Amino acid sequence: MHIEITDRAVKQLKYISEQEKNSNNALRITVDSGGCHGFQYFYDLMESNSFKEDDVVFENDGVKVVVDEISLGMIKGSKIDYTEELIGSQFQVSDNPQAASGCGCGISFEIKV
Amino acid sequence: MECSARPSLSRTPLIRNSIYHKVLRSVSTIPTSEPSLHTNEKEDKIHQGDHYVKIPDRGLLELYGSDTVKFLQGLITNDMPSISSGGDGFYAAFLNPVGRVMFDSFIHPKNLGTSFPQPTFLVECDSRIIPEIIKHMKKYLLRSNVKITDVSSFYQIWNVWGNKINNLWWRNQVPNPSATKLHSGALVLKENIAEIGCRDKRYPNMGLRLVLPVDIKPTVPNSFTELPSKEYIIRRILHGVPEGIHDFPQGEALPLQSNFDYMGGIDFRKGCYIGQELTFRTYHTGITRKRILPVQLYHEGESVPTTLELDRNSNFPLPPPSSNITVLNRKGRPVGSIGTSYHNIALALLKLDIIQNNDLVVDNGQGEKLRVKAFIPNWWPKVEDGKDTEEKPKETAVVI
Numbered sequence: 244m245h246i247e248i249t250d251r252a253v254k255q256l257k258y259i260s261e262q263e264k265n266s267n268n269a270l271r272i273t274v275d276s277g278g279c280h281g282f283q284y285f286y287d288l289m290e291s292n293s294f295k296e297d298d299v300v301f302e303n304d305g306v307k308v309v310v311d312e313i314s315l316g317m318i319k320g321s322k323i324d325y326t327e328e329l330i331g332s333q334f335q336v337s338d339n340p341q342a343a344s345g346c347g348c349g350i351s352f353e354i355k356v
Numbered sequence: 357m358e359c360s361a362r363p364s365l366s367r368t369p370l371i372r373n374s375i376y377h378k379v380l381r382s383v384s385t386i387p388t389s390e391p392s393l394h395t396n397e398k399e400d401k402i403h404q405g406d407h408y409v410k411i412p413d414r415g416l417l418e419l420y421g422s423d424t425v426k427f428l429q430g431l432i433t434n435d436m437p438s439i440s441s442g443g444d445g446f447y448a449a450f451l452n453p454v455g456r457v458m459f460d461s462f463i464h465p466k467n468l469g470t471s472f473p474q475p476t477f478l479v480e481c482d483s484r485i486i487p488e489i490i491k492h493m494k495k496y497l498l499r500s501n502v503k504i505t506d507v508s509s510f511y512q513i514w515n516v517w518g519n520k521i522n523n524l525w526w527r528n529q530v531p532n533p534s535a536t537k538l539h540s541g542a543l544v545l546k547e548n549i550a551e552i553g554c555r556d557k558r559y560p561n562m563g564l565r566l567v568l569p570v571d572i573k574p575t576v577p578n579s580f581t582e583l584p585s586k587e588y589i590i591r592r593i594l595h596g597v598p599e600g601i602h603d604f605p606q607g608e609a610l611p612l613q614s615n616f617d618y619m620g621g622i623d624f625r626k627g628c629y630i631g632q633e634l635t636f637r638t639y640h641t642g643i644t645r646k647r648i649l650p651v652q653l654y655h656e657g658e659s660v661p662t663t664l665e666l667d668r669n670s671n672f673p674l675p676p677p678s679s680n681i682t683v684l685n686r687k688g689r690p691v692g693s694i695g696t697s698y699h700n701i702a703l704a705l706l707k708l709d710i711i712q713n714n715d716l717v718v719d720n721g722q723g724e725k726l727r728v729k730a731f732i733p734n735w736w737p738k739v740e741d742g743k744d745t746e747e748k749p750k751e752t753a754v755v756i
Contacts, residue, residue: 276496277430279632280453313498344453346633353453354495 246310247322248303252334255325256306259288267291269300269307270334272323274314278351280344282317286334317341317354384644384708393712394734395650395664399561400594402587406518406580409588413600415483415508416567417490418466423500424475428463431496431630433611435623440475442467444554445565447621449611450492451631455638457604457614459489460621464552464567478552478567482600483508496630512570515556515588516549517563520579524549525564549575558619559595560735586698590666593701596650596733602677603648603695603703611635612644613705618736648695649711650733651704653718653726660714664731670700672726675718681706681728684715694718706730 252270260268269291277283289309294300297312301323308323321339326332326349335349342352398404419428429436434448445464449457462480481489486506493504516524525548552567566574573582592599598614612635616622624639626632638644652661653674674697680690681704692706710716716728 274498276427276498276500277628279628279630281430281496281630351628 246301249324252323252325253304253306269309271309274317280351280353283351393731395731397734407583408516409583410585411513412585414513415486417479418505418507420476420503421501427500427502433622435626455631455634456607457609467551514566559597598648613646649730652729661729667700673720676721681718
């Protein structure tokens with residue numbers, strides 16, 4: 244049950260903290276049903292002191308990523324990355340071992356049964 | 357790959373000073389040079405007049421909870437917001453992520469009277485695969501506030517048809533019928549023969565679909581008579597209306613091949629749902645080469661049928677569902693497969709460019725090769741001659 248946070252994601256989260264002058268930021272990643280492939284990633288910024296009971300926190304270089312247990316089951320082993328592409332710059336869950344296929348924009352995915 | 361419900365702009369050639377009034381739509385490859393055989397517009401002798409039948413093999417799942425509309429919206433091909441505050445139900449398909457049909461269904465709001473809007477919906481589907489449907493739904497449930505209950509044993513689905521059905525569905529009930537004029541602001545009550553149900557719009561004259569408590573019959577005028585359930589199946593085949601597991605083997609057919617577009621089961625403007633990507637792309641850029649059609653089965657040596665003629669005395673062994681249809685003496689892949697069959701008629705998924713072929717055969721499961729003659733339902737949208745597959749968007753010059 245591990246999640247890797249890439250250097251690019253660390254850099255971007257630090258940048259956000261700097262901009263907002265808030266060193267307590269954490270990135271929450273949630274998986275919910277939706278999108279054209281059935282499941283969808285959601286990204287939220289949260290205060291790192293408002294964790295819930297079933298939250299698991301991953302850290303890299305002081306940057307925190309928070310995933311709840313249900314979502315973790317579907318993204319464990321993935322990388323949390325920050326991509327800058329023509330379609331838009333965004334945090335992204337990549338190399339998800341549980342995902343069978345995904346849609347073009349990388350937000351929706353199908354789960355392996 | 358497009359993910360959102362917007363056509364990709366890069367495909368639209370930009371022409372200065374012109375506006376496209378027409379967007380490319382999927383076309384079906386029906387050969388238009390030769391006349392194809394159409395089904396009869398008239399009802400079968402037994403089906404003429406006003407009738408009602410119990411619909412066989414249908415079950416209901418009740419979905420209740422604050423996330424129900426959002427949850428179903430992500431799973432089906434039709435647009436939940438249009439029925440989210442109650443009223444008539446609609447037809448829709450559940451697709452898998454690669455865009456193939458898992459189940460056909462009707463989604464009925466359970467109109468709970470004054471306590472509505474409470475998001476409670478009945479999902480009507482084939483009763484023989486209820487466990488699979490629950491499993492499919494539960495996979496996507498996660499933390500959604502939706503409770504799923506099998507309520508099949510509490511309800512019976514009915515089909516009512518005939519000329520008088522318009523007076524049964526939301527008729528106005530004038531408080532004093534002898535009054536010539538109502539005073540302004542008078543409330544006119546509207547009455548309905550069922551709280552739950554809809555007009556079945558898959559085929560224009562299909563009639564009403566009612567969801568009634570299991571021990572209650574539809575309250576219809578005396579002109580309506582009840583027919584046995586098998587007449588529902590026969591009528592469905594005669595008009596080319598597929599339904600249930602035999603016509604939609606799970607995860608095989610595409611929604612456009614299965615006529616969900618013709619039958620009003622797809623909203624092409626809604627946002628993401630499972631399987632949308634392929635459905636939407638096919639609609640805008642693709643060609644539908646196969647569709648479900650009514651066929652007549654006959655024996656070798658008999659003359660080729662020229663009209664779809666039901667023979668109620670016919671009781672020869674019928675091909676099992678999903679039997680392959682092939683062209684006689686031609687090797688290669690099958691050109692279609694059989695769905696629901698009854699007496700001497702059946703529904704079949706067939707390649708549209710071979711439907712005029714008189715050498716189509718299917719094995720009846722006992723070694724005999726039955727002949728297959730296909731007919732095009734008369735209610736299908738007509739493709740005009742000459743503007744078939746190569747239809748170009750029309751331009752209108754606008755001086756700016």
